[in-house]
Amino acid sequence: MALRRFDLDAGGDSFAFKPETEEKIAFWRGKYPADKQRSAVIPLLWLAQKDNNGWLSEPAMREVADRLEMPYIRVYEVATFYTMFRLQPVGKFHVQLCGTTPCQLRGAEGLKEVCTREIGKPMHVTDDQRLSWEEVECLGACVNAPMVQINDDYFEDLTPEILSGILSCLRNGAAARPGPQVARVNSAPEGGTPVLTDASLYDGSKSRLRELPNLPGAPASAPAPAPAPAAKIEPEVPKAPAADDLKRINGVGPKFEAMLLEMGVRTFAQIAAWSPETVDTVEARFGFKDRIDREKWVAQARMLADGRFDEHDLIFGRGKD
Template structure:
């Protein structure tokens, strides 16, 4: 590990925790007995860093040591060991760029070039005091690589252009939307899952145990025939019992895979929402709703769903029907399609729709674009 020293000149002569931080200090100290208070040194240093504009000055470390009745050197050792503690001033928005292998393979080097161009050298603070950056080790968001952490927020699935837009927004005091910068929920597949979509896979019946193996039975097992074949009438591997169709309180459900194989039309739970025939010029861009990409928009259009107003008026039964038909249970409520649709139908905007209109959401663009 490289030698890390704290900035004595920039730290001044004094430090005090903010009044609103005292409750958090009491919470962390309350976790440990009176004779083990030094165990709270890491959360105390973290709170001191937050109250000191994102870095630890020498007076801040001394304040932590005094409160925990620790020798100053012991607190200095902790602060200089963990890279989560910064020992020199940083900008109002401090960018931590992950440079570990997964992010590097996905383009972190290009993001580093953006930081160097837009901000300067690592740990340099821009003249307006708003931005600084450094390269760090893994931040634990590998599936959404490449990514950066800005203060307490993650910005994931980045391209150089996306990061440049985010930095310019922060530089100009404009809110930047954290999280994945593509059409996905957390670490879910982009545009929604395309595999394991059959609801029968998740209803739990396939994991039910009908009998424990190797238990004694009252009836003796059939003797094998001389040829080593099962008795006539005994079920073979190709004659296994087929589960019967399940009946819910609403409608009979069968596997869509089973229906396709048998030629039977699968029934869907719930009530199909009202459909409309809408002229092309009157159709809304459903991709402005977070969670609806081009594929989902096409599927909704095929069902006769073209406007925000239609989605805004869905009942719980309509939601059940659409989720079962399109094989993504729980997604509409989780992503709040109806709440977004109500805002957009009224002429208002959401943070996601603003990003779509600005061309910042690549997965919301039509395929031909």
Template sequence: MSVRRLAKVQPESFAFSEATKAKCDWWIAKYPAERKQSAVIPILWLVQKQEGWVSEPAIRAIGELLDMPYIRVLEVATFYTMFMLEPVGTTALIQVCGTTPCMLRGSGGLMKVCKDKIGPKDTLSADGRFTWQEVECLGACVNAPMAQINDYYFEDLTPDAMAQIIDDFAAGKSPEPGPRVDRVNSAPEGGALTLTDPTLYDGSAAKPIAKLPNSEPVKAPA
């Protein structure tokens, strides 16, 4: 478990936007009044979606909103790695999976592209638009190597594909998420290889179920 600390440079203040505050109120209303602190994780996420990261003033504001001690909000924010504690790229946060399946399928090459195009990992790019990280398993092993970029998965990547995705984001485009090979989600490349007979699904191959022996109702003794 890595040590996670707040950024050294912090904004002077934080304010919920009108839209964020409305969503926070919606989450709080899902819990009994005495349990509203249970909304801390979704509210931290809403703040991150608003600001791009979670600052110290935001943590204090969440504590006030939930009548929750500041240290308790800080504990949650520092425990879950999905919460960014330092500013990240305004255009793209690229999280490259480095766990065994992705590593064996070439995630090291993806990280090299990120380093060459963006700079060191966990560091904001010079123009402030990009950040990349190496992360643990993102649960898409069959589509390795892959990366999560902002909110979406980009899968079956090659170094060339990763370079093109970064260039597209830099040009203001919105690259299509998903596999970069001929497959749907995590289906086999090129389409299904088994259970392809249509009669398996249209009912034409169905046979009546034979009557099982001793299937007559058992009568209770007199």
């Protein structure tokens, strides 16, 4: 990972969110409880970056830290770790060019040459302040490789010529159309779907019931039914023992009983045989700790498995039905 430092000179001494951003800040902060407000650091940094012409100055990071009552260093750590945060000024249109393998194999090198020729070195801002670019890792649109992200939009299925045209539009204030630059919808195949195009596959006609040839009254010409296969002798499957009323165990209510049955625990004898490790596993599944020991489920089950119901009820109390 590249070392990322922020540009202290370009950032000035102060930063303020735009008034209209306050509502968005409140929205993001509202997603987290009062004692977990720091969790909003990434969305707030993102909003600060948008209000600061597409990059994060050091005063902008401090403003976020002050609002979330975080040490400055914690916010710097987040901002310098994620490459979505830019730490030096960028152009009005900042091009993030994906250089990861699928885009590389599909021609990202040619796009890089266009950016270098028409904009300059990575992170250089053109004199008219309109363009800058950098290479980034996969942006998750590999199916439409090669691609770039410009501000919030993806431009996909690019060729050097198409990218050059897009940059020229942006330089001259004209609109550029984002999305795939070939005849396809999103990530669908170019030129439309080439397979599974038969409408009858979807209208239900292929799944209609057919007339069976061996039904009584079937036409004489119907082919003879295939001989029935020889009877197969299935091995006898041992039946599961009848389930005990696990709610007799004091502490096991209908909900826990249902969960036990779901786990395949049906009898007092099974619970009576639980090892400490099994108890831990069951507690982890139920989401509590030490309760099985505290309520002595295993000892209770042992007594109930032996048929000592009265003794059980006297010592532990009868579980609720």
